[in-house]
Amino acid sequence: MPQPAPESQPRLSLGCRITMRQDVATLLYPEGAIRLQGTALRIVQLCDGVCSFQGIVTQLAHEYSADADRIQTEASAFLERLQAKRIIDF
């Protein structure tokens, strides 16, 4: 599967959602769950089906005052892994 295209609009797949309990964020999906924190949580929160992948990278670079190329590489690899599990679609 290719990496997310700059103009793609990543979103949580059907049957996947984030739940917050006692300040712990958990991404729930069929037959599984991942605890999210830090950048990973922020990336998934930005996957709202509206914001483009390029927009997500720009936003993260701004929020974390980090190099956009590096953010792009890391966010892309992260979303690709979630896509293979059908947790994120793009």
Added chain:
Amino acid sequence: MLAGPLAIIAEVTHRCPLRCVYCSNPLELKSRESELSTADWLRVFEEAAALKALHVHLTGGEPLARLDLEQLLAGAHQAGLYTNLITSGIPLTGERLARLVAAGLDHIQLSFQADESELAQEIAGRDALGAKLKLVKEIHAQNIAFTANLVVHRRNLDRLDSMLSFIEALQPQRIEIAHVQYYGWAFANRAGLLPTRAQLELAQQRVAEAVQRTHGRIRIDYVVPDYYARFPKACMGGWGQRMMLITPDGKALPCHAAEILPGLEFANVRDHALSWIWQESEGFRKYRGEDWMQEPCRTCEHRSQDFGGCRCQAFVVAGNASAADPVCHLSPERALVDTLLRQVGNNNPELVPLWTYRINPS
């Protein structure tokens, strides 16, 4: 501090319109009269969420047989649990499905016995394939997260290629291809269900190809048949470590089959809080951790990965629930499993087995 269960398996009824020969329910089914009430289940879901459980798997029997399933789903959802309905889809109309979704259904897992009616009917004891296909259309129309589950065994594995095409064409997000596990009715029908080694090897190859073919489109999970394995499965992620199963009449068990183990008492959610059952009850403490282990498990380097395998399998195959799972190549009882597998190789594959069909509880 012991972490609570991650998931609750709620066997809300043992009633079922199908009679599948590989059913994992126990041979002694719980009657309708003995079933927990709506209020009991709602309390269980709240207590489970308080123990930080994340998922509830509503199963049976056929959970649709509970006319209060909408209420149960709503209660589990409101408690904050992720709700998974494990169903045969019989009988489920589009209207009821919409009500279940409105109540908070997160995901539906629909089982298939085969890709053609005659074989599906032989396995399920009833013709259900057409109704299941209708339901798949409804699931897509209502945009619901969907796993297609296919149970494989000796009798249908020769059709695996066409079954994979069939199940991919249903366009689920997830496919579960599960070799039969030999408990309950499946144990009674083991001789007819155990695959041959050749079938298994081809299946592994074909499933690996399907995983490649569907990458990014469908997530495929594959449950291997442990009789052919070198090491046992990490049954339930360890006894009393991750899962709590609650039977229709309220007994809390560490796994589907635990009630067959002799001399063990399991507490009932009618009498005790879930937290006490999980942390303190004898049934959950008995095989938790490593203290109960005998050799070769006690000193085995794999003991923290597979926990010695399955206690129920050790009991039904080797007659000792504290022994190493006899499928393990390090088990002194492995010869018992090898003898069974040799017999399978000698069976005439054309012969239709004399199935023991699952019955319905009174």
